[in-house]
Amino acid sequence: MIQSQPGKKKILVLDDEPHVVTYLQTLLQDNGYETVSASNGKEGMEKVRSEEVDLVCLDISMPEESGVRFYRNLKDDSRRSATPVVIITAVTGYGGDSEPFKQFISTRKQVPPPEAFLSKPIDKQEFLDTIARLLS
Amino acid sequence: MQAVESEAMVTEDIRNWMHARLWYQVPMSISVIDRDYKIVEANPHFARSYGDWQDRSCHEVYKGLSQRCANCAAAKTFADGLVREREELGVIRGGKQTHYLVHMIPLIGEGGRISHIVEMSTDITGVKLLEQEKLDAERLAAVGQTVAGLAHGVKNLLMGIDGGMYMLQSGIERGDASRLVDGWEMLKEDMARMTSFVKEFLEFAKGRTPEVRSVDPNQPAREVLSLFRDTAKLKGIEIRANLPKSIPKAFMDKEGIHTCLANLVSNALDACEVSDKPHRNVVISTDEREGTLVFEVADDGVGIDYEIRKKIFANFFSTKATGKGTGLGLLTTRKIVQEHGGTVSFDSTEGAGSVFRLEFPRDRLPRPTEDEAPKDKKSPPSPAP
Structure with a gap:
């Protein structure tokens, strides 16, 4: 059972797949969140700066600027580094274990690992629980 | 009167001693054949590897054949006196198949005629x-x-x-x-x-079963040029080929190479199409560089930025609009090139263009599908002994 969250926290959905964006935005709005979206890392950073978002749902494989670069830039930006990030990716090759990937994404710039990591296709309840926990 | 050992005699002795050591101890098979292809002399290593050689011909001993090999390299050396090097497949004692590298060195007899050939083979x-x-x-x-x-x-x-x-x-x-x-x-x-x-x-x-034949590398390049000429014209892009007049043939799957070049040219045209330069060019070229056959497709389109360069060979990765690119083109190209023992590489500058390069070291090319014998590697003739 999906529980609605009170309050209007703003979430950035960053993914280059339009259907994924529609899905996540609808799901989040249905559960009481406000959403904005972007389709690549560069556009995502602009949204983070202009919209003052509370959390980012981040895809990794995107054209132009990947989620990895976006993540490193976000966590390297002292004003916004506290913004929690939920990585939602179809990247495979880590045997389902997200730890090596979390380390990879954070080592280059010595930034902290992402707050959460979910594999596509997501479990709706797990996704909403993760968002609720990170925004509580 | 005491015999005085001359310097020349000592040198001759040393030379003989060295020749004997070479003949008996070198870890390779050495045999001498006459003009009837009969083995007239062979070193102990040869006998150990190929067994009894007395009164037998080279094709019989090396390959178990009753007749001379098709495309016999020894016959060519008897005819032109050139030293040859060739990779062959033979059968050693016990019937085990073996790959060997053989060098053929002509021996000049009376009247300057080639009387024998020394065959030196390494397993x-x-x-x-x-x-x-x-x-x-x-x-x-x-x-x-x-x-x-x-x-x-x-x-x-x-x-x-x-x-x-x-x-x-x-x-x-x-x-x-x-x-x-x-x-x-x-x-x-x-x-x-x-x-x-x-x-x-x-x-x-x-995929498809590669059909490896002896191919003129310029041929698939010309075919791809002709295939894309009209498309390029419609897009206002000049496409041309820069091909050397002659380039040695190579054992390749022509259709596979055609697919690779077509993929690269299609990408190059796309890169030019989105560029706002007034004159845009795509050039297909072939070249031979130190035993490596090289194909290149160059364009002066938009180039590739750093992020895309990193994942350009990632599967199903495409920067094209949904429905236009499958993300399989470069992957297929890499697969075909790897099947030929080659590599794919590229140089690109954002805003200036890209060059994609297929490199095929000739000694890694696949064996022909049909019964085509490999080409000889020729060296200049050795001085007469």
Whole structure:
């Protein structure tokens, strides 16, 4: 059972797949969140700066600027580094274990690992629980 | 009177001693054949490897053949006096198949006529085995990458389908007709994408059996040029080929090379099409560089930025609009090139253009499908003994 969250926290959905964006935005709005979206890392950073978002749902494989670069830039930006990030990716090759990937994404710039990591296709309840926990 | 040993006699003795050591101890098989291809002399290593050689011909001993080999290298050396080097497949004692590298050195007899040929062969079976293992490992790695890429593509599509189902379900629950329509459209599109994705992947995985023949490398380049000339003209892009007048033939799958060049030219035209330069060019070229056959496709289009350069060979990665690129073009190219023992590389400058390069070391090219004997590697003739 999906529980609605009170309050209007703003979430950035960053993914280059339009259907994924529609899905996540609808799901989040249905559960009481406000959403904005972007389709690549560069556009995502602009949204983070202009919209003052509370959390980012981040895809990794995107054209132009990947989620990895976006993540490193976000966590390297002292004003916004506290913004929690939920990585939602179809990247495979880590045997389902997200730890090596979390380390990879954070080592280059010595930034902290992402707050959460979910594999596509997501479990709706797990996704909403993760968002609720990170925004509580 | 005491005999005085001259310096020349000592030198002669040393030379004889060295020749004897070479003959008896060198770890390679040496035999001498006459003009009837009969072995008239052979060193102990030869006898140990190939067995009894007395009154037998070279083709009989090396290969177990009753007649002279097709495309016999010794016959050519008897005819032109050139030193030859060639890789051959033979049978050693016990019937085991062996790869050997043989050098043929003519011996000049009376009247300046070639009377005999020295055949010096080295067993390279171990090296060949390692080469094959390396190629197999490269192919396996390519398969692994492909499977990982397939999983990535499928997971993304499943997420879209999940989204469509959520829209439908929540649309029914809320009585929201527009959400129902959106969800239905998402499902329809994602199912179509899934179908086309699986079809393309199966095509890629199935591939085709390469038909390796002796090919003029300029031929597929010319064919691809002709294939894309009209398309380029329509887009206002100049396409041309820069081909040397003659380039040695190579054992290749012509259709495979055609596919590779067509993929690269198609990408190059796309890179030019989105560039706003007034004059845009695509050049296909072939070249021979130190035993390596090189194909290049260069364009002065938009170039490739750093982020895309990093994942350009990632499976199913495409920067083109949805429905236009499958992300399999460069992957297919790399697969075909690897099957030829070659490599794909590229240089690109954002805003200036790109050069994609296919490099095929000739000694790694596959063996011909049909019974075509390998070409000789010729050296200048040795001085008469």
